Amino acid sequence: MQHQAQLDAARTVDGNYSFSSNYRHIKNAISKADVAIGNLETPIGKSGFSGYPSFCAPDSFLHAAVGAGFDVMLFANNHCLDKGKGTALHTLDLMDSLGISHCGVYRNAADRKQRYPLVIDRNGVRIAILNYTYGTNGRNVPSPMIVNLIDKETIMHDIIDAKSQNPDAIIACMHWGDEYVSLPPQRIKELADWLLEQGVDHIIGNHPHVIQPIELRFNKERCNYNTVVYSTGNLLSNMSLRRTDGGVIIGMELTKILNYTRVSSLGYMLTWIAPKKDDGTRDFTIYPAATTVIEGKHRAKEKLQLFLNDSHALFENYNNGDIKELFTDSVKFTP
Numbered sequence: 001m002q003h004q005a006q007l008d009a010a011r012t013v014d015g016n017y018s019f020s021s022n023y024r025h026i027k028n029a030i031s032k033a034d035v036a037i038g039n040l041e042t043p044i045g046k047s048g049f050s051g052y053p054s055f056c057a058p059d060s061f062l063h064a065a066v067g068a069g070f071d072v073m074l075f076a077n078n079h080c081l082d083k084g085k086g087t088a089l090h091t092l093d094l095m096d097s098l099g100i101s102h103c104g105v106y107r108n109a110a111d112r113k114q115r116y117p118l119v120i121d122r123n124g125v126r127i128a129i130l131n132y133t134y135g136t137n138g139r140n141v142p143s144p145m146i147v148n149l150i151d152k153e154t155i156m157h158d159i160i161d162a163k164s165q166n167p168d169a170i171i172a173c174m175h176w177g178d179e180y181v182s183l184p185p186q187r188i189k190e191l192a193d194w195l196l197e198q199g200v201d202h203i204i205g206n207h208p209h210v211i212q213p214i215e216l217r218f219n220k221e222r223c224n225y226n227t228v229v230y231s232t233g234n235l236l237s238n239m240s241l242r243r244t245d246g247g248v249i250i251g252m253e254l255t256k257i258l259n260y261t262r263v264s265s266l267g268y269m270l271t272w273i274a275p276k277k278d279d280g281t282r283d284f285t286i287y288p289a290a291t292t293v294i295e296g297k298h299r300a301k302e303k304l305q306l307f308l309n310d311s312h313a314l315f316e317n318y319n320n321g322d323i324k325e326l327f328t329d330s331v332k333f334t335p
Contacts, residue, residue, distance in 0.1 A: 017061070076104025077175040132150045134150050171200070177212070180243070183318065209244050211243070214323050233246060
């Protein structure tokens with residue numbers, strides 16, 4: 001996400017914006033993935049840049065994400081139409097010009113038919129990616145554009161289309177749930193069950209802005225495992241309340257042997273953004289939470305430890321299956 005404080009911090013002396021330093025400590029973790037998927041929860045505009053409640057980021061915001069190694073951007077979320085049709089279309093055009101795959105929002109029905117489901121081949125593994133949102137903050141979808149909304153009939157048809165392309169795995173990326181709640185409500189659990197019953201293999205969720213549990217479920221009928229991530233929290237934002245100042249990068253490894261594809265490894269890496277400095281400014285660098293070292297007594301050290309404690313307690317109590325914590329190189333943070 002891009003809030004106003006991030007926009008202010010990214011402003012350069014020449015009047016442009018630079019966000020590339022935000023990713024410097026986690027760039028290797030992102031870029032080493034065969035397919036790195038992110039949720040773009042701000043439209044990209046030519047002007048009128050702003051934060052909450054109607055987001056709009058400059059081109060350089062997306063340039064930074066692509067430079068960090070993201071291969072796919074999900075765009076079906078409640079903020080995709082914050083600045084209307086023209087800005088949403090500019091976002092799609094920019095993603096195309098940068099060569100980054102995207103799904104969830106389309107120029108028209110023909111564009112959707114050609115591009116969706118998004119199918120990606122990597123190292124002999126064929127993945128179909130689906131993307132849906134619960135809504136668009138009350139904004140009507142301007143004709144002839146299409147935003148993928150959570151609708152069971154539509155999703156069923158899309159799953160059938162995905163299966164017809166013979167993928168080794170179908171991944172549904174869902175913008176759903178209740179904000180700031182650490183456990184998914186019953187309706188979300190039921191929707192996850194329904195998606196798996198229809199033939200989705202793995203589910204990755206976001207929108208609550210806090211981390212929610214991760215499940216690795218054994219599917220007896222298919223003799224395989226299904227991954228369910230209810231919410232990845234926040235990777236990049238100006239949120240600072242308890243549990244909103246970080247998130248998880250999910251690392252899922254798929255292994256294909258003949259015609260059988262399984263989850264051979266599932267893990268998570270906690271990420272965190274430091275609070276405001278003493279002078280009132282905030283550095284929006286994303287830190288690997290578990291391997292960031294803060295020396296001395298400082299509010300940032302307390303905030304980081306609280307985020308780690310909350311996250312580990314949540315996962316210890318509610319995760320299901322063999323899910324490992326992933327680590328990257330240690331980073332020293334000086335307040």
